[in-house]
Amino acid sequence: MNANKNIAIDVNLATVQFRILAATRQAGRALDAVGLIAVSKHQGAPALRAAYAAGQRAFGESYVQEALDKQAQLNDLAIEWHFIGRIQANKTRPIAAEFDWVHGLADPGHARRLSEQRPAGRPPLKVCVQVNTSGEASKGGVAPEAVADLLAVCASLSGLRVMGLMTLPVPDADPHRRREPLRALRLLRDRLTTPEQPLNCLSMGMSDDLEAAVLEGATLVRIGTAIFGARPYNRDLALAGFPSGIGL
Numbered sequence: 001m002n003a004n005k006n007i008a009i010d011v012n013l014a015t016v017q018f019r020i021l022a023a024t025r026q027a028g029r030a031l032d033a034v035g036l037i038a039v040s041k042h043q044g045a046p047a048l049r050a051a052y053a054a055g056q057r058a059f060g061e062s063y064v065q066e067a068l069d070k071q072a073q074l075n076d077l078a079i080e081w082h083f084i085g086r087i088q089a090n091k092t093r094p095i096a097a098e099f100d101w102v103h104g105l106a107d108p109g110h111a112r113r114l115s116e117q118r119p120a121g122r123p124p125l126k127v128c129v130q131v132n133t134s135g136e137a138s139k140g141g142v143a144p145e146a147v148a149d150l151l152a153v154c155a156s157l158s159g160l161r162v163m164g165l166m167t168l169p170v171p172d173a174d175p176h177r178r179r180e181p182l183r184a185l186r187l188l189r190d191r192l193t194t195p196e197q198p199l200n201c202l203s204m205g206m207s208d209d210l211e212a213a214v215l216e217g218a219t220l221v222r223i224g225t226a227i228f229g230a231r232p233y234n235r236d237l238a239l240a241g242f243p244s245g246i247g248l
């Protein structure tokens, strides 16, 4: 890892923090209302180490094996690990064991497995239910009408702690249309939140829609490219309409 790349990561991180702060102020929200997850999928352990040295503590990973490899290399750091990828039933055990948060929960069976497999002695796994706010099949997540049922399942599981809702953006050149799913997630949260189960967390906003997400109420933004630079080209995503470099 050359030193220049580390310097770029630390400047990029400060730039992202500034963008979050500016949008938070523009939205009239409390200046500490929005947390930052550095999305480090496809980045090597030295890149995470550089971001950590610059003060970053929460990191998001999408691929279980890749994440486990990096966790082994970074076990001297007090990182908060967020699993933000698609959950596969045969991978729930390492997710339950090695992560602090899961963002893409969309299946009651996965919820039960994660709860059962959460090691005793660790605090409950923090989860966000992924909502398909755009109606696009490729986006994953549960339909808005099904969210209440999945939340009820999660609330009954002692190994999980429900934090809120998460969504993925729709690729759309029109900034106004890109805001609609973000707003839909917030409105759904407002409707479903109760004193017994407050949905405090809105996990939304990536490098390209960070400001829109903060204006619509995001409490956790998941930022990769703007911190670490472009990832390798991903054919599946290109087919789904994302620009190259997103590499989900």
Ligand SMILES: *Cc1c(COP(=O)(O)O)cnc(C)c1O
Pocket: 039, 041, 062, 084, 085, 168, 205, 206, 207, 208, 222, 223, 224, 225, 226, 246, 247, 248
């Ligand atoms: C990759 C990824 C991100 C970060 O995307 P960038 O455009 O690189 O900021 C955020 N959320 C999820 C679920 C991702 O897979």
